[in-house]
Amino acid sequence: MARYLITSALPYINGIKHLGNLVGSMLPADVYSRYLRLRGHEVLYICATDEHGTPAELAAKEAGLSVEEFCRRQHDLQAEVYRGFALSFDYFGRSSSAQNRELTQHFGRRLTENGLIEERSIQQVYSPADGRFLPDRYVIGTCPHCGYDRARGDQCENCTRLLDPTDLIEPRSAVSGSTELEVRETRHLYLRQSQLAERVRAWIETKQDSWPVLTTSIAMKWLNEGLEDRGITRDLDWGVPVEREGYEGKVYYVWFDAPIEYIGATKELSDSTGGEIDWRSWWRGEAAEDVTYVQFMAKDNIPFHSVMFPAMQMGTGEDWKLADYIKGFNWLNYYGGKFSTSQNYGIFLDQALELLPADYWRYFLMANAPESDDTSFTWELFAAQVNKDLADTLGNFVNRVLTFSRKRFGDQVPAGGQPGEVEARLGERVAAMLGDYSEALDGMQFRKAAQALRALWSEANGYLEQKAPWQEIKTDPEAAALTLRTAMNLIQLFAQVSEPIVPDTAARLRGVFPGLAGTEDGQRTWPTPERAAALDTVPAGADFTVPEVLFRKITDDDLAAWRDRFGAQ
Ligand SMILES: Nc1ncnc2c1ncn2[C@@H]1O[C@H](COP(=O)(O)OP(=O)(O)OP(=O)(O)O)[C@@H](O)[C@H]1O
Ligand SMILES: [Zn+2]
Structure with missing residues (x-):
């Protein structure tokens, strides 16, 4: 641990x-x-x-x-x-x-004691129309680096460069829109980041191989542009007061x-x-x-x-x-x-x-x-994935298995015969997929993790289609029972491993097998590959319940209404 x-x-x-x-x-x-x-x-x-x-x-x-x-x-x-x-x-x-x-x-x-905060007299934008000094992000204008015309005085959203309001071309007040801005002198505290740049760089360099490129590239871009000292106080009432003489009415940035x-x-x-x-x-x-x-x-x-x-x-x-x-x-x-x-x-x-x-x-x-x-995000993509992955794949599997089993074998998990070749291979694939899923989560690869989870759901559907218990029951009820018991074990596996991404659904799936040990809060664990492959956590004879439909489908009418309500183009 x-x-x-x-x-x-x-x-x-x-x-x-x-x-x-x-x-x-x-x-x-x-x-x-x-x-x-x-x-x-x-x-x-x-x-x-x-x-x-x-x-x-x-x-x-x-x-x-x-x-x-x-x-x-x-x-x-x-x-x-x-x-x-x-x-x-x-x-x-x-x-x-x-x-x-x-x-x-x-x-x-x-x-301050370490000499890393110092006071500077600076020129700051004052707006007579607003009767106040304007905090950086309340001065808007054109970015001197990339030309974006709605850059804020603290940072250009377009090129992510940090700015000072006085860098902006054609500045205006975001509060009143006034362009009659004055620059007045005032005193502020500065964090001497320049003194710390090399230490930070050395630290980031130790992370180059393990952190996401997005993170290290942004950090390095900042460091390579030269880490400038940064004003850390503002003329405001709301914030953490600065304990220093002459800093009444100023707070930390x-x-x-x-x-x-x-x-x-x-x-x-x-x-x-x-x-x-x-x-x-x-x-x-x-x-x-x-x-x-x-x-x-x-x-x-x-x-x-x-x-x-x-x-x-x-x-x-x-x-x-x-x-x-x-x-x-x-x-x-x-x-x-x-x-x-x-x-x-x-x-x-x-x-x-x-x-x-x-x-x-x-x-x-x-x-x-x-x-x-x-x-x-588009509504079309959202509806398509919800309907296919959640409703048709996971929801439908759970519902088909449980309603069919209840209809033919009653309220307990049916026994059936010994798992065969098909179940053994299913178990192997499930364990491998669980391995991919765990690896994606360990690596914080969330898209991959969701894909791997969906692959598990889909594997379960494949198994059900292959075994077709609704056919098996006609000639070999024992075989149908085995299929359903195995499928119910997949449901139980989903109850365990879906929890990080869809926790409420996982809780509802746990409710399918109310008496099962190890499902309480604080007792739940992640299945080992062996346990996942065995598909035998839920024993024959265990009680089960059939939950309400897990996911409803998004209809064309929903889509039209939501596109309309939220504006979608
Ligand atoms: N469209 C987005 N996609 C992904 N992450 C976002 C998005 N917008 C904001 N974030 C992240 O959300 C987190 C919380 O941000 P915060 O509450 O400061 O809002 P924000 O970044 O000012 O967003 P907004 O521009 O909508 O006000 C931050 O990590 C921010 O980077
Ligand atoms: Zn810019």
Whole structure:
């Protein structure tokens, strides 16, 4: 048994997230966590809402709420939606917590003591029309590197380069649209990343062979462009206060405190258990030496996690746990463009759950995860895969086997004769496919994992077609009984191994054999190849029940209505 610390990029607080956020961070982290738990490992899966920064402040204002109240409500709404998607966080915290404030200030102090934070007088964009200094992302203009005309003052979404607002060509205020911007002098703290660049580079170089190319290439691109010192304070009220004279009305930049919240949330959990779970044992020095720390995020977040956060951790001179693996994702697009919360574009998680239960989405998203490239959600593809893989392959198999067996042999698993050649070969193939599936999950190859799971479902259908118990029963009821018992063992295997990707369905499949040992929470395990090949976990005579139809088909009418509702072109 090993210890795994898993974190997924923190969802920002500005509204319910969309399918892109889910597939690019939380869902793969959940699938991996569930798999590792079934493998018997000790897993701590941590996530939280990212609550600081100007967008939260502005959204609160628009909602007529104090920013504290706005964040509290939005946190609860997000938490509820994630429960709906069966995300198995061990803790879902809040970056505005007292724990995070304390840790962020601690990081600030340590970095200052080590000479890695310095004060600079800078020119900052002030908008007289808005009566305020504009935070970087609230200045919009043309990217000097690639010419993208809606680049934000902190980062160009198009070429991922980090920017300063004053780099932008033809800048304007994102708050009021005003182009009458002034540049005024103000003082801010800078993280001297340039001093840490070589240490970070040396660290990334040790990961070149094992991390996804997407991750290391983005990290290296950043380092090769020259790691510049980065402003880490902002003129805002909402955030972690900077403990320094003259810094009243300034807070730490949201990208400074957000990754620290991975630690903060662990401490929130630790405190909520009265110290029973010791946060230090996951994050500090020797106590955390046996921990494997895996982070999940999409590509825009990779620079912060592969370079800036580790630089901060190293810069403290303390023994913080660094990421052992960073799994990065490309974009999931919705028709022509990127899903976007701020543009209200695509399908949002609450809407998705109104249409269909979580597993339909979870399966589709993992089968189409944007791993090697961007991928697209289309309603047509979604309907086709749900209908074929979930309804026709898995759902139909389960339903046919159980209803037919009940009709001919009653409410217990029929005995039948000894497994023959066909069953032996089936067992071998199933074990091999399970091997592929496990390997894909071990390697965090989620598309491959979903494919391998589908291959197992499909193998079961192939077996049933080949044996055709509805024919066998006419001449050899014993043979039909053997086929059905074997098929029921496949159902039981699916109940075990489908859990990471479609956990609610797995729970319903466990309900098929209510008395079976080892199916309770905390007792479930991952089958060994031998156990999978034997196909004999469910004995003859065991009770079974027939579940309601597992997956409903998406009809042409559904498709038309959903395309219409969400806009699809
Ligand atoms: N279309 C997408 N496909 C895959 N991952 C995405 C997509 N959009 C956002 N993400 C990821 O979701 C995670 C949470 O992001 P966050 O809440 O900050 O939203 P965001 O990136 O600002 O998205 P949006 O642009 O929709 O507001 C991050 O890891 C981010 O990279
Ligand atoms: Zn650009």
